[in-house]
């Protein structure tokens with residue numbers, strides 16, 4: 001079955017479009033294009049299309065992946081053009097390519113994601129670096145996480161899940177560039193980093209003062225884009 | 226775009242539910258440079274996004290205006306309460322979805338008046354925009370606040386808040402209005418100067434150009450104009466034909482789910498049936514149809530452009546279209562092949578309708594809907610609802626035989642001349658339908674359910690019942706109890722409407738200028754989104770009546786004398802008062818008036834425009 005991956009940006013205000021609504025937006029665009037999306041078999045057929053990793057509501061992104069299957073093959077270039085025309089203007093398709101792979105889904109192969117976290121900060125870059133360094137220097141970095149199964153809040157140590165980080169200053173913001181575990185084997189939401197960092201640093205900020213952008217997604221070795 | 230707003234907005238949107246409804250940027254929404262356009266217009270819908278975006282009129286006027294290079298039409302809706310609270314806390318004004326510009330910076334903001342219960346929300350939106358709520362307090366820097374839509378036929382409750390009303394079909398009037406504005410803005414005219422010119426356009430009503438004098442008993446002595454060029458009465462604007470009129474085949478496609486995410490085609494405007502309680506049936510005359518070819522074209526284009534999975538027809542009575550049967554069959558075929566579901570609302574339940582419904586399997590989703598409106602033949606004759614008992618039972622029998630399991634009946638109570646015998650009639654119909662079900666489906670009666678919905682009659686301006694008294698809340702309550710008792714049956718679900726809202730609705734439906742004080746008080750006390758049961762505050766409304774000194778009964782339960790001058794007569798619906806009165810007199814005699822497709826019955830609209838369907842019935 002012809003299989004494709006579209007890489008796109010979630011820019012402007014589209015960061016406020018929820019995962020489910022975004023799926024509808026793409027479904028709608030495919031429908032208008034008249035694309036022969038393949039449907040699953042079964043009692044309640046659904047279109048074969050899915051995102052590599054859901055993005056939290058409120059995050060912008062430079063790098064989202066949507067994979068989908070069609071019945072007949074298409075030229076990726078014209079598919080890209082056509083799709084771009086039928087999406088809201090702030091959802092920009094950056095790449096669209098054929099995806100011949102053995103893997104079941106992209107989502108299952110997700111390994112890590114890179115984020116930029118924008119923290120309003122009046123001090124200098126050095127001051128912020130000191131602050132974040134001492135945050136990272138803790139033996140354990142604990143955060144409360146809602147457990148999927150029991151629905152209870154449990155304390156978890158997230159330190160090992162932060163693979164790398166660096167900080168810089170851009171205008172009024174300090175920026176944390178970090179790569180975090182992602183996927184079913186080990187996953188860390190930027191929300192836990194933000195929460196624990198705000199608690200640790202005692203910065204007089206509310207969660208909504210911060211912006212988050214996803215910059216890149218990394219997959220297991222089985223995926224080669 | 227205002228940088229400040231967008232930065233502020235980012236903080237707000239992270240804290241509210243469904244932020245997607247406050248961002249714009251949908252497919253087919255329009256972007257222009259406000260600096261490059263002569264008229265910056267904001268279309269305001271006084272309800273939340275999901276409701277407003279389901280309204281066809283918005284999509285039509287959005288297109289009509291944006292098709293003009295000199296005009297940029299943007300949108301605004303009432304935010305949900307969590308968002309509004311934050312906006313007020315942070316001092317963020319209501320802004321346009323397209324460019325995030327404060328409404329205050331627009332040339333014009335235009336409200337659509339779809340239902341009376343949205344009036345407080347209009348005041349609220351004006352205030353949230355940082356624009357003075359009362360027209361008299363606005364300066365040259367404030368936008369012009371205009372309004373149109375069905376409730377503009379009695380504009381008086383809003384007279385203090387709206388600078389100018391546009392009455393009638395908007396497709397031609399609104400562009401003429403904005404063109405004139407653009408021209409006069411260039412020559413540096415003031416708002417007052419502009420309105421003095423604009424009031425010469427047919428359908429334009431500027432309340433401050435008129436005065437109303439009252440008798441001591443509160444009824445109207447005289448309607449007078451204060452400005453020479455103002456028209457009295459203001460005749461509604463009428464589109465002679467809708468066949469070629471603008472229609473959005475590429476409507477905005479919301480990203481968050483709207484109430485109705487579907488393609489809609491208006492098949493015709495107006496209605497010839499002449500139900501005496503129905504305002505729409507009077508103010509949208511004459512019937513103007515789109516041809517079957519045009520309907521098909523608009524439907525197909527829209528489905529192609531939007532990918533909608535549902536198509537619905539819009540009119541006051543689907544089956545009355547001259548070419549309905551052929552059209553319906555065409556639509557059934559084309560929607561089937563595209564796997565689009567088809568909705569055919571307000572069908573006359575005849576043999577053909579059953580055929581079509583069987584084919585589109587509509588009955589699987591919703592039940593059979595029937596609106597006899599009244600329980601006895603006598604009362605149906607009074608209201609001129611041309612439905613007989615035989616019609617009802619023939620359709621119901623057929624429905625049951627075809628396997629429908631849910632039947633919904635709609636009635637009104639509190640209709641003129643109604644007695645408890647008419648209520649017994651409702652119960653009788655319900656009981657006989659249940660019996661019929663046992664007869665057809667056997668002793669156990671299957672999964673059958675009958676819903677009986679009863680709404681409270683609200684007398685409306687520009688109808689033959691504009692003289693009538695509304696029932697008192699007490700009387701409605703007794704009637705509801707009576708019916709509830711009579712309809713006690715495990716197969717029957719009985720629904721009825723809240724009594725208080727229908728009283729407020731009634732006050733504004735026939736309100737005069739004095740009721741604006743009530744509206745203002747109610748809003749000041751915190752009323753808004755009154756159409757939503759979770760926001761509706763009857764206690765505050767009661768308080769508002771006290772504070773404003775507005776006498777509810779004067780507007781609701783008072784029967785008007787035949788020669789009383791009505792506040793809404795500043796506006797001329799072009800259906801004559803004589804006709805309405807004659808219809809009222811016939812109602813008292815329970816004499817019906819036939820559908821005017823079978824021959825003109827003299828409503829008077831043909832003095833203004835040719836009646837393409839009058840007297841020409843194609844059966």
Ligand code: SF4
Nearest residue numbers: 821825826828836839
């Ligand atoms: S003028 Fe005559 S035909 Fe035309 S709408 Fe009125 S009653 Fe009907």
